[in-house]
Amino acid sequence: EKLEIDTLFAxxxxxxFVPILAxxxxxxxxxxxxxxxxxxxxxxxPIIDDEIHKQxxxxxxxxxxxQDPFEKFLxxxxxxxxxxxxxxxxxxxxxxxxxxxxxxELIEEIITEAKITGLAKKKFKRxxxxxxxxxxxxxxxxxxxxxxxxxxxxxxxxxxxxxxPLEISSREELSLKRICTEPxxxxxxxxxxxxxTRLALLEMTPLLGRFFxxxxxxxxxxxxxxxxxxxxxxxQSKAMSVLMDNVKPKAIEAPKDDDSKxxxxxxxxxxxxxxxxxxxxxxxxxxxxxxxxxxxxxxxKVDSKNRREIEVKYxxxxxxxxxQVDRYGKEVRDRKAMEGRAIARRIQVDIDVVSGLMNExxxxxxxxxxxxxALGVQGSVGAIMVSQSQMRQSVRLAGDILKLKPANLDDKxxxxxxxxxxxxxxxxxxxxxxxxxxxxxxxxxLRFNSSFQEFISMNAQNKEVSLLVSLEHVQQDITQxxxxxxxxxxxxxxLTGEATKxxxxxxxxxxxxxxxxxxxxxxxxxxxxxxxxxxVYDQKMTTVLQKIENKRMEKANEQATLAELEFKQEKLEExxxxxxxxxxxxxxxxxKLLEINFDAGF
Numbered sequence: 001e002k003l004e005i006d007t008l009f010a011x012x013x014x015x016x017f018v019p020i021l022a023x024x025x026x027x028x029x030x031x032x033x034x035x036x037x038x039x040x041x042x043x044x045x046p047i048i049d050d051e052i053h054k055q056x057x058x059x060x061x062x063x064x065x066x067q068d069p070f071e072k073f074l075x076x077x078x079x080x081x082x083x084x085x086x087x088x089x090x091x092x093x094x095x096x097x098x099x100x101x102x103x104x105e106l107i108e109e110i111i112t113e114a115k116i117t118g119l120a121k122k123k124f125k126r127x128x129x130x131x132x133x134x135x136x137x138x139x140x141x142x143x144x145x146x147x148x149x150x151x152x153x154x155x156x157x158x159x160x161x162x163x164x165p166l167e168i169s170s171r172e173e174l175s176l177k178r179i180c181t182e183p184x185x186x187x188x189x190x191x192x193x194x195x196x197t198r199l200a201l202l203e204m205t206p207l208l209g210r211f212f213x214x215x216x217x218x219x220x221x222x223x224x225x226x227x228x229x230x231x232x233x234x235x236q237s238k239a240m241s242v243l244m245d246n247v248k249p250k251a252i253e254a255p256k257d258d259d260s261k262x263x264x265x266x267x268x269x270x271x272x273x274x275x276x277x278x279x280x281x282x283x284x285x286x287x288x289x290x291x292x293x294x295x296x297x298x299x300x301k302v303d304s305k306n307r308r309e310i311e312v313k314y315x316x317x318x319x320x321x322x323x324q325v326d327r328y329g330k331e332v333r334d335r336k337a338m339e340g341r342a343i344a345r346r347i348q349v350d351i352d353v354v355s356g357l358m359n360e361x362x363x364x365x366x367x368x369x370x371x372x373x374a375l376g377v378q379g380s381v382g383a384i385m386v387s388q389s390q391m392r393q394s395v396r397l398a399g400d401i402l403k404l405k406p407a408n409l410d411d412k413x414x415x416x417x418x419x420x421x422x423x424x425x426x427x428x429x430x431x432x433x434x435x436x437x438x439x440x441x442x443x444x445x446l447r448f449n450s451s452f453q454e455f456i457s458m459n460a461q462n463k464e465v466s467l468l469v470s471l472e473h474v475q476q477d478i479t480q481x482x483x484x485x486x487x488x489x490x491x492x493x494x495l496t497g498e499a500t501k502x503x504x505x506x507x508x509x510x511x512x513x514x515x516x517x518x519x520x521x522x523x524x525x526x527x528x529x530x531x532x533x534x535x536v537y538d539q540k541m542t543t544v545l546q547k548i549e550n551k552r553m554e555k556a557n558e559q560a561t562l563a564e565l566e567f568k569q570e571k572l573e574e575x576x577x578x579x580x581x582x583x584x585x586x587x588x589x590x591x592k593l594l595e596i597n598f599d600a601g602f
Contacts, residue, residue: 002028003190012175020051029190032180040180048168048176055165068164069094073136077127078120085114088170098131194467201471202459204370205452207360211374212445212452214353215381219442222347226388266308266328274334275327278302278310279527283335286312286323296335297323304532340393347385354378377445384438391431437491444481451477 006018008029024047026032034040060066070093074080089110091097102110107128111121130136168176179186266272278284278299286297297314300322312332313322325332354361354374361371405417451473458470 002030003186003193004028005032007193008179008186008189012179014172014175017048017172017176020048023051029179029186030183033183034180037177037181040177044176044180045168045173052165052167056167059162059164062162063164066164070097073097073127073131076136077123079116079124079127082114082116082120082124083167085116086110087167088173089113090170092169094131097128100132102128102132198459198467200366200369201467202456203364203366205455207357207367208370208374209449209452209456210360211353211357211370211377212449214356215351215377216442216445216449218351218353219381219385219445222350222385225343225346225350226385226392269328271334271337272328274337278327278334280531284312285333285335285338286314286325287331288314288316288321288323291316294333336393336396339396340389343392344386344389347389348382351378351381351385381442384441388434388438391427391434394427395431433491437488440484441488444477444484447477448474448481 004027005021006015009015009018021027021032032044034043071080071083073094074083079086086092091110091114107125110116111124116124127136266275269275280299280302282299284297284299285294287294295314295316297312299310300313301311303309308326308328309324310327310332311322311324313320323331354371357374361367361374405420406413409417454473455470458465
């Protein structure tokens with residue numbers, strides 16, 4: 001609400017003094033107020049005068065052969081010491097000296113005002129007459145208009161005119177003196193500015209308050225998208241569905257800066273290494289033409305002869321399907337990469353608060369002034385949130401990398417994995433640090449909203465309350481936020497520095513991309529060999545198990561037959577025993593009958 005120096009000085013044509021005063025800590029007009037002219041000449045004027053003379057001295061150093069025509073005129077007539085006095089009398093150039101209106105009476109007035117004394121009076125009168133009559137010949141036009149260039153380097157800048165700084169003119173000095181000693185003239189302007197500032201803030205602060213309130217809600221909503229867990233939560237799943245429903249797969253283009261290779265060269269794909277690393281059980285997304293939708297899937301088979309051909313199993317909900325595709329084709333994509341992209345895109349949508357308030361920001365010229373600030377805040381929030389999203393993705397990828405770590409490390413791979421472990425720890429530390437400082441950063445938004453509401457309330461209760469009082473908490477929040485931003489930037493620089501150290505450590509241990517790629521390929525080769533041998537093992541095991549099952553069935557059948565035979569044997573033995581009993585009884589009866597017949601005499 002205070003009238004600033006640059007505003008007032010622009011209207012008084014004192015613009016060139018603004019940087020000089022700002023350099024010495026003067027920004028507001030009230031800081032220039034002095035008690036009297038003596039204090040002005042002691043405290044204010046020397047600041048500007050000394051700096052102007054430094055600029056002139058520097059100009060002369062750059063242009064040692066150049067001389068101002070008026071200074072040359074004064075030197076020639078030995079009047080240099082009266083230069084300031086002549087300037088006070090508005091005589092600042094040869095044109096002023098040769099003015100035809102300068103008659104004897106005016107010349108005497110100039111002598112008096114410039115305080116020229118003694119023989120110098122006659123010198124000045126003679127000098128004026130000679131200039132007016134043409135006897136005095138000023139420097140030629142070339143030397144007058146264009147200073148002599150001191151060296152070859154400066155000659156290269158001929159097109160840029162090196163103008164000599166002017167000393168403080170009498171008009172400028174009088175205007176500056178009036179501003180410093182008679183502040184009542186511009187205090188009305190300051191009061192008017194305060195009233196306009198109050199009205200503008202009363203219209204802007206409610207809108208900015210709503211903006212920060214909505215931004216706080218948007219940030220909290222977006223934080224759900226940054227949740228880290230092995231499975232996606234509802235918000236993350238919704239974000240993924242946006243990129244999965246009714247989205248036609250686009251052809252994967254090679255980088256435009258390399259036209260030397262044909263379109264069939266899949267090594268030019270931006271995600272070539274990622275696709276190349278897919279193995280059985282890798283998680284991907286597959287596009288269904290019939291459903292016009294992307295589905296989460298898993299690679300269940302990699303062609304042993306043509307590793308480009310992969311078979312993906314995916315779940316349609318009611319049933320599962322499989323599909324053979326080219327790993328470098330457009331119908332398949334990496335699931336984790338799409339997850340990160342979907343979350344980042346959803347965050348950008350969620351935090352776009354300005355679009356929802358655009359009509360309010362475009363209401364009038366005053367509210368439009370708040371739009372750049374809102375867009376700046378939204379942009380910074382977006383950058384922070386996307387950075388957090390990328391760090392979340394890094395944490396997930398770090399987990400995948402650690403799954404590749406062998407149980408037993410040899411001397412060659414040990415340094416590699418030591419560096420990888422260090423990098424993973426750095427990612428986790430950075431993730432936690434970023435979350436912490438981001439929460440503090442976003443916490444200021446509610447504070448701003450509260451301070452705006454307090455400003456509105458104070459002005460509603462007392463329309464005469466000063467802006468200094470009503471904006472106290474706003475100014476405190478802005479000051480503290482500025483200090484926090486400095487710490488925020490320092491912390492980001494530290495995290496970047498730590499990341500650089502991790503990279504440097506890898507370099508020191510001679511671990512680069514080639515070695516890591518070699519280790520990765522070795523791991524992939526070992527895994528492939530394992531899978532092939534496992535496939536042979538599974539086939540043989542299936543054959544053996546089938547033979548065992550056949551033998552088991554044969555044994556069961558034989559045991560059943562044996563049991564049946566044993567049962568028959570038991571029955572036969574019982575039958576034989578029973579029949580033997582019959583035979584024995586029969587023989588006994590037969591013996592008795594024979595004895596009866598013998599006695600009867602047959």
